[in-house]
Amino acid sequence: MKVMVCLKQVPHQDARLDVNADGTWIQEDNIKFEINSYDTYAVEEALRLKDAGDAEVVVVSIGPDRVTAALRTALGMGADRAVHVNDAAAQGADALGIAKILAAVAKEEGADVIFAGLMAEDDNASAIPPMVAELLGFPSATGVLATDFSADTVTVERELEGGALEVVELPKPCLIAIQSGANQVRYASLKGIMQAKKKPVDVKTLADLGLAESASAAQNKTTVNKVYVPAKGDTAEILSGSTDEVVGQLVTKIKELGLL
Amino acid sequence: MGTILVVAEIQKGAIRDASYELVAAARGIEGAEVNGLVIGSGVGDLASEFASKGAGKTLVVDDPAAANYNVDVWSKAIKAAAEASGADLILISNTPTGWDVAPRIAAGLDCAFVSDAIRVAGGDGGYNLVRRIFNGKLDAEVSTSGKTVASMQPGAGTAYEGSSDGGTEALSTDLSAIAKFVEIKIAASTGVDLTKADVIVSGGRGVGDPEKFPEIIQPLADALGGAMGASRPVVDAGWLDHPYQVGSSGQIVAPKLYIAAGISGAIQHLVGMKASNFIVAINKDPDAPIFEVADVGIVADLFDIVPALSEAVKAAKG
Numbered sequence A: 001m002k003v004m005v006c007l008k009q010v011p012h013q014d015a016r017l018d019v020n021a022d023g024t025w026i027q028e029d030n031i032k033f034e035i036n037s038y039d040t041y042a043v044e045e046a047l048r049l050k051d052a053g054d055a056e057v058v059v060v061s062i063g064p065d066r067v068t069a070a071l072r073t074a075l076g077m078g079a080d081r082a083v084h085v086n087d088a089a090a091q092g093a094d095a096l097g098i099a100k101i102l103a104a105v106a107k108e109e110g111a112d113v114i115f116a117g118l119m120a121e122d123d124n125a126s127a128i129p130p131m132v133a134e135l136l137g138f139p140s141a142t143g144v145l146a147t148d149f150s151a152d153t154v155t156v157e158r159e160l161e162g163g164a165l166e167v168v169e170l171p172k173p174c175l176i177a178i179q180s181g182a183n184q185v186r187y188a189s190l191k192g193i194m195q196a197k198k199k200p201v202d203v204k205t206l207a208d209l210g211l212a213e214s215a216s217a218a219q220n221k222t223t224v225n226k227v228y229v230p231a232k233g234d235t236a237e238i239l240s241g242s243t244d245e246v247v248g249q250l251v252t253k254i255k256e257l258g259l260l
Numbered sequence B: 001m002g003t004i005l006v007v008a009e010i011q012k013g014a015i016r017d018a019s020y021e022l023v024a025a026a027r028g029i030e031g032a033e034v035n036g037l038v039i040g041s042g043v044g045d046l047a048s049e050f051a052s053k054g055a056g057k058t059l060v061v062d063d064p065a066a067a068n069y070n071v072d073v074w075s076k077a078i079k080a081a082a083e084a085s086g087a088d089l090i091l092i093s094n095t096p097t098g099w100d101v102a103p104r105i106a107a108g109l110d111c112a113f114v115s116d117a118i119r120v121a122g123g124d125g126g127y128n129l130v131r132r133i134f135n136g137k138l139d140a141e142v143s144t145s146g147k148t149v150a151s152m153q154p155g156a157g158t159a160y161e162g163s164s165d166g167g168t169e170a171l172s173t174d175l176s177a178i179a180k181f182v183e184i185k186i187a188a189s190t191g192v193d194l195t196k197a198d199v200i201v202s203g204g205r206g207v208g209d210p211e212k213f214p215e216i217i218q219p220l221a222d223a224l225g226g227a228m229g230a231s232r233p234v235v236d237a238g239w240l241d242h243p244y245q246v247g248s249s250g251q252i253v254a255p256k257l258y259i260a261a262g263i264s265g266a267i268q269h270l271v272g273m274k275a276s277n278f279i280v281a282i283n284k285d286p287d288a289p290i291f292e293v294a295d296v297g298i299v300a301d302l303f304d305i306v307p308a309l310s311e312a313v314k315a316a317k318g
């Protein structure tokens, strides 16, 4: 079985976020990047299938040169191969553009199961995975916390609100977008990292995928015009002073609430 | 502007508030015609209600196949309704239903998609929307060209309270599905019931280390006679069990005092605690969105403040 995992490299969760010069995204120079946290759970879910004995795991990412590090990490965790779509024309492509690229890779790979994350921590879109499924005509499920594979189908549990889970059966081929906490993610071992150096990373352009015209940023139907720090509304009263002073002020407030 | 199709969502036998927030958003767009869509089985009355409470002319896909949410059924029903109504904007709520199906509609129609928007307005040949990115740390203004599918963040706006007379119209279309609904399971709730606590002290990813929860967070909760809570990443990492989680996928709480330490204030956490009577946020990032909902904020290292606060509370109690 061929299992493809879509992973995005995003700014590190503790990276400083400054708006870039033209005000349309963040300043990406000199910040650290990491694999989108939701996607680490997706990689883990795929690797568990591989451990169970019958899957080749291909990790796929679209992005600039820096994305190689994210793919190497996933290979170090145990993925077999990587596909890196690195093309300036894809930089800034909207969700549908990225989805078209991922769908083309999935076709080329003949993926039986596609894993993705529920949401990217940078754009918070939760957009791309169901789009990929629609373009391929695959059934899909998002926010998945558990998977159970049989020969022809996958039974998944989707997280709903209020502690409810929806159980859905998807025939293969299918796409599953994983919610955080679905599993405990393994780290890349030292041995894994050494082995990863020998694993293949196929670098592709849009032209290689026959997409030069249809999936570039030039085709965007959605444009981000402006990114900014939200205007502060009714913000908190900020206590200032030494630790003892702020703690003292806080104790006074807690007393006023009648809780002491 | 053209026609807006508002997709209703039924929860526990009623149209949810979020659907009326969509109606309000649609009605706020100048010159637009608003149409509704209700999908389900035996939902004729709910469709009439939606049509009369602001959605205007409402299409109804009433079919046993739609008794439970199914991604393929919804995808086909919404695409058919978009075509029947000639809508150039399709609005759906960003709930587990919305994020499962809405992107499929946009890809199927090869049109623009914007998710989890907090505002929507007419634009130049499309729509202008505002949404949060980076877990609430930044906002983005997005414009679309041509036909647009947008999901709106529940609770970002207020529900429509006016009326409309549109009537309903049955829509039948192929609803065959590949995905198969099996059942809804309710996770067994165990142990900690945070909803009963007067005081909750929650720690987030900023606490950084599982051992720090029993070492510093729990003692402050104990000193205040309250309970300990957590944000989702803490639970995902296995540092605390799920019953400790506060938020949209955890417990919804409203204690007299809620202290958030090392929690940034992503919307999914905020919806779980913003109704608290008094909120204290301790975070070293002065721009953390948590300060927007807090009554009192301390911009400092939680490892300095939390232990000192525990001692001061104990001393105050004598």
Ligand SMILES: Cc1cc2nc3c(=O)[nH]c(=O)nc-3n(C[C@H](O)[C@H](O)[C@H](O)COP(=O)(O)OP(=O)(O)OC[C@H]3O[C@@H](n4cnc5c(N)ncnc54)[C@H](O)[C@@H]3O)c2cc1C
Pocket: A013, A118, A119, A143, B135, B203, B204, B205, B206, B207, B230, B231, B232, B233, B234, B245, B246, B247, B248, B249, B250, B251, B261, B262, B263, B264, B265, B266, B267, B268, B269, B272, B282, B283, B284, B285, B288, B300, B301, B302, B303
């Ligand atoms: C469908 C869905 C459901 C979700 N449900 C929930 C839910 O129920 N509950 C929930 O909480 N989240 C939920 N989330 C996740 C949510 O989007 C955020 O990822 C999460 O709330 C972030 O948790 P956090 O604030 O602890 O971590 P972060 O956002 O990483 O914030 C950590 C904070 O700690 C601060 N910090 C770090 N070190 C220190 C220090 N020494 N002293 C003081 N401050 C420090 C940092 O400045 C930062 O603001 C959900 C997401 C999705 C998509």
Ligand SMILES: Nc1ncnc2c1ncn2[C@@H]1O[C@H](COP(=O)(O)O)[C@@H](O)[C@H]1O
Pocket: A006, A007, A008, A009, A036, A038, A039, A060, A061, A062, A063, A095, A098, A102, A115, A116, A117, A118, A119, A120, A121, A123, A124, A125, A126, A127, A128, A129
């Ligand atoms: N550039 C990308 N390369 C590979 N996968 C991606 C990319 N962007 C998004 N994805 C996948 O789509 C998921 C949801 O992203 P988004 O729709 O942007 O919130 C991510 O968790 C990834 O699995």
